[in-house]
Amino acid sequence: MHRLIIGISLSIIFSVSAQAENKTENVILITYDGLRNQELFGGIDHRLMKKVKKKERLTTQFVRESDEQEREALLPFFWNTIAKEGQVWGNLDTNSKVRVVNQQVFSYPGYNEILTGRPNPAITSNAKVNNKNITVLEWLNQQPGFNNRVEAFASWDVFPYIINEERSGVPVNAGWEAFTDMGDETKQAQLNMLNRELPQMWDSVRYDVMTFEGAMDAITHHKPRVLYIGFGETDDWAHEGRYDLYIESAHKTDVYIQRIWEKVQSMPEYAGKTTLILTTDHGRGDTDPEWKSHGKKIDGAEYIWMAMIGPDTPAKGVMKNTSTTQGQVAATMAAALGLDFRKDHPEAAPALAMSSK
DSSP states (O other): OOHHHHHHHHBBBHHHHHHHHHOOOOOEEEETTTOOOOHHHHHHGGGGTTTTHHHHHHHHHHHSSSHHHHHHHHSSIIIIIIHSSSSEEOGGGGGGEEOOOOSSOHHHHHHHHHHHHHHTTTTTTTOOOOOOOHHHHHHTTTTTTTTOOOEEEBBBTTTTTTTTHHOOOOOEEEETTOOOSOHHHHHHHHHHHHHHSSSSSSSSSSOOHHHHHHHHHHIIIIIOOOOEEEOOOOHHHHHOOOOOHHHHHHHHHHHHHHHHHOOOOOOOTTTSEEEEEEEEEOOOSSSTTTTGGOHHHHHHHTEEEEESSSTSOOOOEEEEEEEEETTTHHHHHHHHHHHOHHHHOTTTTTBBBOOOO
């Protein structure tokens, strides 16, 4: 009976009539690689502060008297704007669960599930292999009014393969790849200089500020109707065991997301008609050292979170008694634009409910 109640609470998905009335004309999807539910909903984890190198600074900046105050200190834009004006799923304390369905619980399988709406058991590694599945980005790029209006920027260099840039026609700038089509030529030259000169902490992942700057230029000059941004540092600093830098990266990314949202709200092409969706590709372990890792052997790594804000998203805050899956993002992106991804891809998970009740 409990499962039935949860199912009913999610059954009112975007209907055809509701889609026709949508104000949304643009969608931005942003992923926070490997950001745990623990920090999103509870702020800095005191259990993991014992070995950090910047304890005093982190304590001053992020430690407060309650979990609510600490999560707001860590992610102020998320909690002061997105959570207040939109909807957030995945808080286990309110019985809101978002699960990864794929059995691998790491990045390529997770991003495939996010972007195609379903897990693919054949994807069992992060190898640079072109995705055989059609992502919602590729599908949208084929729809009237969206062709050549879909772009992607990502810190991880596997994204051109996940999105299958070659087949899909969706331009993907990722990893330490040079910027080649920016509207601001001076900024393009500066970013490419930094790409060459900065020490590369990871061969396959660039610093998120580069991804942010590329995406901001695209918003300003290309004005895509669908934009995907994949930030990556949180996951990599976690794998390095640098909880201090993981926390600082999560905070900086929140600032990047705020600047992106404020930018689109200042532009007539986007203001009042753009929906923003946030999520992550996987969770992580709960304690030390498991927090550094994820995968099918790490307990709790299958739990993730989602958030959404936009003109068609009622302000409901943190959801209660809901059960959703990672794959619901793809159909939700299309539904927000008044389109039905599942019509051509019925195996995809349904769109998220947008009930105002």
